[in-house]
Every structure is written in structure tokens, then in C-alpha cells.
Amino acid sequence: MLDQFLSTIADLAKASGVAGFFVDGGWKNIVMILISFLFMYLAIAKGFEPLLLLPISFGMLLTNLPGADMYHSEFWVYQTVGDNDHYIDYGNILQHGGLLDILYMGVKLQIYPPLIFLGIGAMTDFGPLIANPKSFLLGAAAQGGIFFTFLGAAVLGMSAAECGSIAIIGGADGPTSIYVSSKLLSNSDSIGVGTIALAAYTYMALVPIIQPPIMRALTTKKERSIVMGQLRPVSKTEKLIFPILVTVVIALMIPSAAPLVGMLMMGNLLKESGVCDRIAKTAQNELMNIITIFLGVTVGATTTAKTIMTLSFAKVIILGVIAFSIGTACGILLGKLMCVLTHGKVNPLIGSAGVSAVPMAARVSQKVGQEEVPTNYLLMHAMGPNVAGVIGSAVAAGVLLSIVAH
Amino acid sequence: MLDQFLSTIADLAKASGVAGFFVDGGWKNIVMILISFLFMYLAIAKGFEPLLLLPISFGMLLTNLPGADMYHSEFWVYQTVGDNDHYIDYGNILQHGGLLDILYMGVKLQIYPPLIFLGIGAMTDFGPLIANPKSFLLGAAAQGGIFFTFLGAAVLGMSAAECGSIAIIGGADGPTSIYVSSKLLSNSDSIGVGTIALAAYTYMALVPIIQPPIMRALTTKKERSIVMGQLRPVSKTEKLIFPILVTVVIALMIPSAAPLVGMLMMGNLLKESGVCDRIAKTAQNELMNIITIFLGVTVGATTTAKTIMTLSFAKVIILGVIAFSIGTACGILLGKLMCVLTHGKVNPLIGSAGVSAVPMAARVSQKVGQEEVPTNYLLMHAMGPNVAGVIGSAVAAGVLLSIVAH
């Protein structure tokens, strides 16, 4: 009797999710779970972009608990049909997918990031950029990080899809990174969307630590002390024309950037119109919050042990910080050039804000500037390159998607 | 060296979206983009139903930028299988659709309009209609615009699906128009859902201009001067029974109207119950706002140059205004009849409110009435026919859908 009971208990233990840790490679899940705890800690205690890192890290936990079956990376392989058509088998996902598979469809169908951009557009003030359109150039320069990292990733022997996905981290823009990587990466790649998102959000949280040393190294004390005057006020009509203009120009030039830029600008137009308050507010609050939850937890779910615990992960970590650093440097260097060309009217510190990471990067510019001249308010001047960086990253994303056809 | 650079630039220019304007029929896109600007202007500066016309016009812009590929009208052709089954290939749309294709599924699956009706129901007070149920007749008469326009469209040689879609504009009800036209129209028709929606919302915004001359022409000064007394108060129980009763009666008589009327009445019951405030409020705010954005931008996206720049568009414009005018006239004429039958107790001006266009049409009744007797408050009396018109249009929509099987 006791014998039988004990054997049943033994059977039970053998079949549990716990047993999943002891199968081949099962220890990797434990490591991943510990990493998810680390990110939860960083999000909660250290304030690392908690709105996304917390859902991402919880998704990471759920996906690495053996047997929970809430996400299946094997469902997200591209099937090849005939000569050159490849597709995801959504029918199969509807039949057999877990909760996080179903919700992940919104990422793979490229819906969530543009809708988050809609919300961001509805809460962004492009006034500083309109007042000083030259900021666009700084927003362009800071995308240098993306393309030089592409080169670096290629040198490290990664596939084109991987190169593009890692490079976009340098755009310092979460939804854009997810948009590009979810389009490029499939189950057969050595990295996943979650890896890219984790790196992007982590480095965005680390902007105040990564950027200042680079900024100080590349500028002279004199340059950092340049005081910039007040920006001209921008009329409502200018603010109304801006989103329409940007949509037309960018969508015509880089059609692949149209969904991101188009939604960003539509959100902004809804806000600036002043007659669509009720929908602009929903776009920037409830709609964005709902999608943030779905996006975070499902993107986190893609970080299965198999995907993360590879050499590629280390490459992502290293290339990611390089991408951020080069982006910062490019922005600063163009800032220096503009300083020279304007005979010292532009403080090069606002250049680093071009990486996006709104509004953290602009605040870093402000803070480093104040170290020299405490009364110098660079923030508004840095907001120009900062929001230009968002547009710039979206444009760079379009270029990457055009080049790296999957 | 310079040669090569210049030739590259030339190549780039040739391949851009801009080039799309110079291919065969590409100029039509430019015209469409200009039209979208016009509608943006009308929405923002003139206050033309901005909550929907602004998203619609932005969708119109996005869809007509060559190369952006956010919406593909060719995906929305009905496929024929076997003898009489026809269907939309949703699998293909999931695989290859752009953002606006995916979101447009909510229109084609007939989800968005009923959900907007849910929200409208949750914010509508049927009290004035319950207090004076004869208002229903005015709401019925004003649907005359729908059916006479059907006749007009048929005379102009349009297909049955087109006739039904144009006719429903006379219902002066946005979601109903979109519901009917998205069911009836397919890629093979000469007009699209967007065309119908644009016309419907534009004419709804123009109600204060279209209706008054017709109202004045058909009524005598004496009729317009009739003062109507206060409506009796309506008890909570009556308000609770009303939505249930209407659902049962209408769904039994015109089953095709059940989704619209059912959701409208469910929203109203949630509100009137007083015990479901939290969901009634979400239905009328966040849910409706989210769907308004999706509905607007995707319906706008159906207005591709190919669809709009046809002779049919002109027909829609002309028939639309005729539909509104006939609807107004029918309402007024029945109002006159009721005036006679009640020995002058009913002011015929409240008849025009039967076209729906809530609450604009009711306000027009109020305003035209006040021109004669400044102290005459017709508003509440006009709200009865006004909300009856919403039900009436939904019923008429059901009838059209029954008759015009696609």
C-alpha cells in the first residue's frame, strides 16, 4: 500500500513541469527564468522602462516554464509554398496556439507597433522640431549607429535578417525595433524578437549612463557651455501641416516606413486638430496601454531558452551597446559641425538626443549642458533632434526592411 | 565618378513612390491626395464631423500614396467556390495584407458598426420617443429618402449593390451606411465603402444647410409657429422595457437588422439598467473611440483613386444630396399630415429630424422653429423622431440587405 503510494508520487514528480528542467537543455530554462527575475528587478527597483520591461520579463518567465505551452516558437516558422511564397500558418495557430501565440499574432501581423506609434504621435509635440527644422539633420546623423552596427553584425558572421534586427537597436526606439525584427526574424534565426526588444529597452533605460561619457569625450568645455536662446513660438497651422507633410514626403521616399510614420503622424494630427480630443486621448491612453500589455508579454514570450542561450545573444548585447554609442557619437559630431557652421550658435550636446529614446536622451543633453552652465536650458532645443530621431529611426527601419527582404 | 553618382540618383528617383504618380493613371492619385486635404480642411477648420472625417481623410491620404501598400483593394474581391459560395480570402490577407487591410477586416466582418451602435445606444436617451411614440412614424417616413434614391440610382443604370449602397446614404447614419455598403460592395463595383462613408458624413455635416430651405418651402408660417407643450416624464421601468421590446419586434420582423438594432438596444439597456455603469461607460467611450479610429482610417483607405475617380462618384454625390432632401421632405410631409390629424398640435418641423443625423437634425428643427416663435422649444419633441430615425435607418438597412443579396 505504502509502496504503491510512493511509486505514484514518484511518477507524478517525473511527469511534472519540474521534470522539464532535467531533460536535455532543460537547465537553460532555469537560467532564463533567473534572467527574467533580473529584468523584473531592474524594471521595478531600478525603474528600467518598467511599462515594457515588466510585461516582457513576465512573458519571459511564462514561456520558460516547461509544459505551460502558452507560446510555441515552432508555430512561427515560415512555410514555403511553391517557388517563393512563404507564410506563417495562422490556421494552425488558431487551432493549437496558446494564449500568447494568439496575442503574438498582433506583433507578427505588424499591428501593435504602428498602433503604439499612433498613441505616441498623439502625445508628441513637434513644436521644437518645427521651430528649428535643422534638428532633423541631427536626428538623421544619430541613425549612423544603425548602419554601422549592421556592418559590425555582418563582420561577426550573422545572417542579413539578424544584422538588420540587431542594427535597429541603435535606433533607440522600442516599437520600431519590434516592428523590424518581427518582420525579419523567424524561428530559424539564432535570435528572436524578444532578444532585440530586451536589448533595446535595456539600453534605452541606460541612456543616462551610456551617453554622458561619450558626449564629454567628443566635445570641448567651450562647446558644452554654449547657451542657446529661446525657440520661436509655432503656430497651430504649422503644427497641422507638419504631420501631413512628413507623411507625404517619407511615404513617397521610403514606402516601407509608411505604416510607422503614417500612424505616428495620424496620431499627431488627431491631437493637433483640437477637434478629435476624445479619440486622440483614447489613442494615447487606453488603446496604447492595452497594446503595451499585449506587446510586452508576447514579445517576452519569444525569449525561449533555445533562442536566448546562444552565442548570438552575447553578440546582441555587445553590438547593441556599440550601436547606441555610435549613434550618440554621430549625433554629437554633426552637432559639432553645425556649431562651426553657425559660428557657435548650436550647442553640440543636443546632437546626442537624435538617437530618440524620447525624452530621456533630451534630458541627458540638458543635464550635461547644465554641468557647465547651470542656467542653460537645452531641453527644448534637444527635443527637436529627439523627436526627429523617432522619425529618423522609422525611416531607417523602412530602409532596412527594403534591403533585407526575408 | 560624378557620372555614376548622377545615374544612381536618377535610378532612385525613377523607383520612388513619386514615380508612381507618373505611371498610367498615376495623376489620379494626386487628385485623390488633394481631395483628402480638402476633407481634412473641412473636418478641422469647418468642423465637418471631425471624429470620423479626419481619420477617413487620413486613410484616404495613406491609401493613395503610391507604394505605401498599407491597403490592397485587390485582396477584397469575392472569390467564387463551387456553385454559389463566394468568400473573401482572409488567409491571404493575414499573410500579405498591410496594416489597413488587417484593420479593415473589422469592417468587412461587420463588427465595427454594430459595436459603435452599442456605444451610441449607451449614450442615447429614448425618453422623448417613449413619451411620444408617434414619433416613430416620422422616423419611418424620413426613410423615404432611402428608397426613392434606390429608384434614382437604378434609373442611372447602377448595379443593385451600388443602388443599395447609395440609397442608404439617405439614412443619414454613418455606421449604418458603412454596414450596408461593406456588405454589398466588393472590389468589382465602381464605388467603394469609403465613397459612401465620405458622402454620408459630409452630408450629415451639411444638415444645417440642406434641411432649412426644404423645411421652409414645405410648411406654412402658421404651421412653423405651433408651440408644443412639455413631454410627460418617462419612468425607469418604461425605459428598461423599451430596448427589449424594440429588439424583439424588429429582429423578428427584419432579421437582417438584428445586429445593428440589437447592439443599439443592448447598449441602451446597459445604460438604463443603472447597475452596469462601468461597462456602459466603456462601451460609449473607450471602446467606441478605438473602433472609431479603426473604422475611420480603414474606410478612408478604401477610397483608392481607381474607386473614386469614376463617373459613379459624381452619381454618389448627386444622389446623396437628393436622398437627404427627399428624406427631409418625407418627414416634413408626414409631420404636416400629423398636424392636420391632431388639429394643429404637432409642429411639422419636427418631421425633418426623422432622418437621424442625431442630434444635428433635431437642432435644426429647434432653430427653424425659433425663427418664428423665439420661445418655442421643439428640441425635445424633435429628439423623438431623431432617435426613431436611427432605428428606422437600421430597419431600412435590414430590408436593403434582404433584397439585394450579393
Add this chain to the structure above:
Amino acid sequence: MLDQFLSTIADLAKASGVAGFFVDGGWKNIVMILISFLFMYLAIAKGFEPLLLLPISFGMLLTNLPGADMYHSEFWVYQTVGDNDHYIDYGNILQHGGLLDILYMGVKLQIYPPLIFLGIGAMTDFGPLIANPKSFLLGAAAQGGIFFTFLGAAVLGMSAAECGSIAIIGGADGPTSIYVSSKLLSNSDSIGVGTIALAAYTYMALVPIIQPPIMRALTTKKERSIVMGQLRPVSKTEKLIFPILVTVVIALMIPSAAPLVGMLMMGNLLKESGVCDRIAKTAQNELMNIITIFLGVTVGATTTAKTIMTLSFAKVIILGVIAFSIGTACGILLGKLMCVLTHGKVNPLIGSAGVSAVPMAARVSQKVGQEEVPTNYLLMHAMGPNVAGVIGSAVAAGVLLSIVAH
């Protein structure tokens, strides 16, 4: 002439939805509609869980109006392909489904209940449970109702799927009941998801009537008079660790419970983190409200006359109340045992709160306790077993889903 008119009217009447009442079994629809009115009355006038019973009963009305075709139970039959793969034909549903079919996909894809759990997690305070973890045992004991009812249903000759679905009613947890029954039941069973949901919510509303007699019968006056001291305060860190711990332990042990427990705990972590307020609030308000509407009306739609008007319905009603009663009794009995073991420090009345039905069951404990000692505040002590009951039901749901493979 008159002849023809009358014959047309006769034809019309014959073809209407009304005629659907007179076909074979059509009278059942009338009965169902009357039952839906009864539930509307209970929800509105008697306050029976109105947030869900009102949408459910409206869905019940819509689905039983002949001809409305908003929901098709025949679409939800499992198709068998090859040897052991069975699936729902979602393609067909997208092509031919009505509004409520489309929305019901969220139930069948098992999305709505976990998302509602996300919201519940974001509004639940696990403090009382953490302060007194022994409450977990009471939450476990009260699940006895589930398993003994399984036995009872089997004795009455129901299929395994039906047994599991009826048993879970004893969990006194709406979304859990819907989650389990929507997974287990298909069109070929004699009961539907809606039947289960109706019973679950009705009995939850009846908790204050069902529980007290059982509580009084099983306890002595002396036991009911036990005064319990204040609970220790719980630190923020403990509250942060709790959801993570529960997720890991439960998901490893009962993987099938992972979606419910995981989402519940993710919601709680978002709330307790204090850094994700904006998404935690959306999860517990707008997101939950939207899903509540969709869940309610579609679950109601599954109560077609064919499904409800069977002998099985009577069995559900009887077994449901037995399940609740046994659950209550089991909780109380373990409470008595704990009372003995702690030498009278635990008032057994808090045991009945283990059935979940948050927070009604906890209030019943409080109320019955106060009948003896008016100054005795058992509420916080009962909240421990109460929220433990939610976790316990989710675990029991996982066990049922593992055992009863469909």
C-alpha cells in the same frame, strides 16, 4: 386587388421570424426568451451579478430570436481530420459567421477569461493571504465541491466533458467556469458554455442565501464566536514576490492552469510594482470592461433553445447548487479542523470563503460571525481563503482540463 394584398400580407407573416416560433420545436425559443427576461429581471432588479448576467441574458435573447442569425451553434462543431486532430473551422466562421460568432472566437480561443483574470489580478490585494498563508488550505478544501460534483454528474450518466464543465461551477468563479467549459464542450454535448456560465453566476449571486444555513449547521455557537486578532502588515517586497512565486509553483505543477494563474499574477505584479500604474489601471478597467461585454453577450448566445431545453439543464441546476454546498461544507470542515489544531484561534466560518465568489463569500463569513459577536471583524481573515479560492479554482480547472481531454 384586395385579394392579392391580403395574400401578400399572409406570405409575409408566414416568412417572418415570428413564423420561426411555430416550426417544430419553435416554442422552445419562446421559453428561452422568457427565461432571458427572467435573468434580465434578476440582474437589474435583484442585483444578481449584473455586469455579466445582463450581457449574458441579452445574448440569450438575441440568439433565440428566430432568423436573427447572429450566432450559429452549428459552426462550433469540432471537425475531425485524419486520426486524432480535431478543430474548429475558423475560416468558415470568418466567411459566414454572424457578429456573435466572430466575437465568440475570443471565448473559444481561450483569450477572454485569462484577460479578465489579468484585470482581477490588478485589483486584488493578496495581503491577507500572505499574512496568513494557511488560508491556502481553506482555498484548497473548498474545491472539494468541484470534484464531488464531478462524481455526481458521472453518476447521472453525463459525458466526461459535461461532468468537468458542471463540476467547475463549484469553483464559484465565472471566468474559470467559462474557460473550462468552452475548452471541453462542443456542439455535440447536451449542454453549452452559456448554461454553465448562467448557473455559475446565478449561484455566485445566491451565495448569501446558500451559504449561511450550511455554515450554521456545521459549526457550534462557540466556534462561531471565536474572535480573531489583527493580521500582520505585509511589506511591499513580499507582495512583489508572491505573484512570481505562485506563477512558478502552479505553472510547474499544473501546466494547464498556467494561462489563468499566470495572467492573474501578472496583473497583480503590474499593480504591486507601483511603476506600471497606467497599464495596471487599463487592465482592470477598460480592457476588462470591453472583454466583459464581449464575453457576456457571446456566452449568452450559446444558450440556444436546443442546448438549454434538455434534461441536462435540470441536472446542471441541481448539480450546481450541490457543488456550491459541498464546497462550502468542505471549507467549513477544514476550518473546524484548523480550529482544533490551533486550539481555537481560527474561526471556522472563514472556511466557507474558500469557494471564491470574491468578495461576497468573505462578507458572508463576516456577517454570520457578527451574528454571534457583533464586534468580531472576520472580513480580512476571510479574504485570505477567498482569494486563495480563486487560485484553487484555477488549479482545479487545470487538473480537470488535464484529465478530461476532449
Add this chain to the structure above:
Amino acid sequence: MQDIAVQMLASKLSGHDYSGTDIASVVITGMSVVFIGLILLVLFVSIYGTAFKRKNEKKKAKLEAEKAAAKAQQQAAAPAQKAESKQSGPVIEDGIDDEIVAVIAAAVTAICAKNGKKPVIKSVRRSVAQRDPWAAAGLADNTRPF
């Protein structure tokens, strides 16, 4: 109700080959069905409306009598209350002097006046109770239906 009548139409209208008679039928059938439907609603709503109107009128009469009585009582009590509160100065209690309300309203007006708009006190709502000693229960209240 409209099904059979329209089916013949439908079969013809689906293609492009419909005659003038068909179209006339659409107009007539359509308007008839809409009118029949809404006339039915008129009838039903009128019937139950009449029933309720009578019931309400009785209730109303009763209520008004009660109100009048209450008002008379209140008017008698009010002066005493006012005097009392004036003597004791402003304290946190129900019978507080209305002048204090005037002060508050005046202050708000003073601020708002800068925007050039004259505000009116539309309503004063009781604040929603938040986290009282038994907060968890109140909070959990929202979870009841799930």
C-alpha cells in the same frame, strides 16, 4: 416577415437584369416594411406607455403630497439651525453656514474670471470613498462579478 415577398425581387436584383417594376416593388415593399415595423412599435410602446402613465400619475400625486409636508417641516426647522451655526462659527458639521459656500464659490469665480468666463456651481459630488480600514473589501467589490 419580408422574406418571401422580397425573395423574388432578390433573385432578379442580384444580377443587373431588373426591370422598372422590380425597382418600384423595392420602393413599395421597403417603405411598407419599415412603416409596418415602426407602426408595431408605436402600438406596443403606446400600450405599455399608457399603463405606466396612469401608474406614474398616482405615484406622483402621492409623492408631491409628501414633499409639501416635508417642505413645511423643513422651513420651520431651518431658521433655528442657521442661528445655531452662526453662533458657533464655522465647524465641520452638516448645518454649516451657507455663507462659507459663498466664499468658496467666490474664490473659484475670482480665479476663473481671469479666463473671462463666468462659472456656475453645477454640482457638488461626494468624493468616492477610497481605501478605508477595510479597504481590500471595497476594492475587491469590483471583482465581485468574476
Add this chain to the structure above:
Amino acid sequence: MQDIAVQMLASKLSGHDYSGTDIASVVITGMSVVFIGLILLVLFVSIYGTAFKRKNEKKKAKLEAEKAAAKAQQQAAAPAQKAESKQSGPVIEDGIDDEIVAVIAAAVTAICAKNGKKPVIKSVRRSVAQRDPWAAAGLADNTRPF
């Protein structure tokens, strides 16, 4: 953990052909698994709970000592402050007389009293800052995580 044990049951229960023993097994296995699961939670939560309880108690003792000290200090300072604010009349500063608060509360009470409900000040929240000179930055703050 329950997988193997239940697989045998499962295979039998999927069809309709299950015996009384099978059903008994469901009940026993089911209750056991639920109890094992929640007992594990009891253990884990108790363990870390004990650890934290100790830690909290230390912290609490420390905090209370600090509070007591602070209170003593405050009580000494208060009268002086009160006197000052009374002399200078009500001004916008931290040390404002509590009587003013009473006035406000009284006024609110006066208004609310009309609804026949006695309100209590539950909490006073700082208003959320809106559009200060560097408004865009504050606004953009919301966009940080994206």
C-alpha cells in the same frame, strides 16, 4: 506532476466508457493535486513570510522611534507657528492655520449636507502638474518607454 497519473484516467474518460473506479480516481487525484499545490504555496509563502516578518519588525521599531522623536519636535514648534500665521492673516504657505482647513471642509459639508449624506475628508491629493513652461518634456515623459 499530475500528468502520468492522470493519463490513464484521461484515456478512459475521453470516451463515455469510464467505470466507477475511474471517477473515484478523478476525485482523489484531483483533490490531492490541488492540496499538494496549495500546500507547497503555504510552505514557500510561510518561509519567506517569516523572513520578512522579522525584517519588518526591526524596521518598524526603528521607524517608530524616529516618529516619536519627530512628533515631540513638531509639537514644540507648532504653537509658535500657529501664532505667527494668525497674526499675518491667511497666506499661501506651508504652516497655514488648520482652522482654514476646517472652513473649507465645513463649506464642502454645507453643500453636501443637502444630499443628506455626511462626507468625510478621505484624502487630499496633490494635483498633477500640467503644462508648465517645459511642458513638452513633461508630456513626452509618457512616451519614455516606447
Add this chain to the structure above:
Amino acid sequence: MQDIAVQMLASKLSGHDYSGTDIASVVITGMSVVFIGLILLVLFVSIYGTAFKRKNEKKKAKLEAEKAAAKAQQQAAAPAQKAESKQSGPVIEDGIDDEIVAVIAAAVTAICAKNGKKPVIKSVRRSVAQRDPWAAAGLADNTRPF
């Protein structure tokens, strides 16, 4: 604009077989396209910005002149108004004494001070009108666009 130039790259990069030159091209093409795109935006925004700047400056000059005039007028009127309101005591009207505002603010400050934070009045909003006699119309207003 970038399509043809990148198509050659694309065909090579899709597989794993890309050369160093390909990668260099990606970097150069990529940066060029981004810069060309944003330079175009600089141009367009600058052009229409200049136009509006001029227009705005004219408007602003006009506005400021008006403001100055208004201010002068206001300053003359203010003392009289203040005196009047002091004499008549606090009443509900536009010209209410600013001291009352100070009292309110002070009271709020007194309460908030307990949290150790010094609040500032950021804005005073007019309350949204709710359910006036013609409430249904106001409510229905929200339904306008549908």
C-alpha cells in the same frame, strides 16, 4: 526612391552570401537615403516655417499692441473694483477679492504640507456642464458623428 539601388543588394543579402562591398553599400545607401529624406523635410519645413514666421510676427505685433492697451485700461479699473469687493464682503461674482483665493490656496497647502510637498495652483478648470434641462441634447451631442 531607394528601390532600384537596393534591389541588387537585396537579392544578395537575402541569402547568406553577401560580400564586404555589399555591406559597405548598405551602410552608404542607408545613411544616404535617411539623410536625403530628412534633408527634404528640413527644406519643406523651413520653407513653410519662414512663411508662417513672418505672418505670425505681424499678428503678434498687432496682438501685443492690443494687449498693452487692454492692460492699461485694466490697471485703471482694478483698484476701484477691489475696494468695492472689500466693502461688500465676499460675494459670488467675477470681481471677487484675490485674498479669498489666497485663503483657499492656503488651506489646500496646509493639508498638502503633511506630505511634505509644496503644491502650486496650476490651473483652474471650468467644470463640464452636466445634464441641464435640455440634457438629452447635450448628451446626444456625443453621438453627432455617427
